Every structure is written in C-alpha cells, then in structure tokens.
Amino acid sequence: MRQAELIDAAEELFLAAGYQNTMIQDIVKKVGVAQGTFYYYFASKDAVLEAIFTKHFQNMLAEIKSYHQNHIPALEQLNLFINLFYKLSYSGKPGLLAKILYKEKQGLLINQLWRKTQMISIPSLIPILERCNQEGVTHVQHMEETLAFFLGIIASLLEASSPLIHGHESNPEVVSRKIGIAEKMLDTLFSAPNGSIRFQAVDLPFPAEEECSGMEKNDQQTI
Structure with a gap:
C-alpha cells in the first residue's frame, strides 16, 4: 500500500x-x-510525521494492553501501564523522532504531536484508573483532565532524561532524583497513598549507544 x-x-x-x-x-x-x-x-510533511507517531503509539498501546491482566491488582496494572508507556516512549522510534525534533527546536510540532498522543493514550488508561478507584487505591474525579496532566509529567521526565536533548550524557543520579519527584507528583495527582506509583517496577530505559552515536554522526555531517 x-x-x-x-x-x-x-x-x-x-x-x-x-x-x-x-x-x-x-x-x-x-x-x-x-x-x-x-x-x-x-497534506504536508507535518501530516506524514503525525501519521508516523500515530502508527507507533497505536502499536505501543497494543503492546501495553497485551500485558494487562484483570486478575492482577488494579494498582499493579496502573504501575505496569505507566512504566511500559515511559519505557516504550523513550526507547522506541517515537522517542528517537521526538529527540530529533527537540534538537531542531520544533516546539510547535512537538506540542501538536503530544496532543495527538493524548487523544490516543487517554482512552486506554481510563479503564485502569476506574478499576483503581473501585478498589480504593486512587480517588480520581476528573479522568481526562487528570490524565492530560499525567502525560505532561511523563513528557517532562522524558525530556529531563534525554542526553540528545541536552547535548550531554544524562547523570543517572539526577535522573533518579527526578524520577522520585515524578513518582510523588503522580501519587498526588491520582490521590493515591505515598509510594503507590513506582517507576522502578520496570527497568528504566536509557538510549542505546549505537542510537546516540548514529545520530551524533548525522548531526556532524549536517553542520
């Protein structure tokens, strides 16, 4: 096709x-x-870029859903979703493309693509949060607004931990501290007990050396 x-x-x-x-x-x-x-x-080059992100996030959400099992506790399912979403966003092709756009200072495009991500992602997370509410581990009243803030926190965390955005290797200690802050923010956002949200539940992603070195070579060639 x-x-x-x-x-x-x-x-x-x-x-x-x-x-x-x-x-x-x-x-x-x-x-x-x-x-x-x-x-x-x-209609434009921007439109094909949006189609690329849509394809990958739909595939990513399908992969996340494949891990979901209703027999596990709702909070564990929520943590699984958050960790996999973070990991796949960072290490997959959407993450690499986003880093390229950050380096090229394509702020408007990034915001447009992130809004598209919200439209794709929020419907998949709502049923999990509803289960958490039913089991009493979260107390979220305004689902869509809450999840929009959730995606904003994840975006900030991805940006903070990306060496390709800042032009130097990320300091694991600094990233770890920021992850701790993000966990506390998400506990508050979801009205969950302290320590409920844990990024450590899944190995945290860092870019593969070959991915970084390859992109650095491309940058040098274009300078």
Missing part, C-alpha cells in the same frame, strides 16, 4: 537525515512515486 510505503520511507529519512533536512521530494524518490501520490495521502 502506497500510504504505508510513504510513511515508512519518511520515517527512515527523518531518522537518518533529520526532519528539517528531509524534503517531500526525498520521500517520493525513495518510494519511486510522483509528488501527486504523496499529496493524495498527506
């Missing part, structure tokens, strides 16, 4: 050359189609 081919080609080029340095003609050349075919499916 041409649409899928265009999405895959655009993603490969964005990761290799950066978002700013990739033109629509580069994408269609890679697929071997005319520009009219691109515009049949996508």
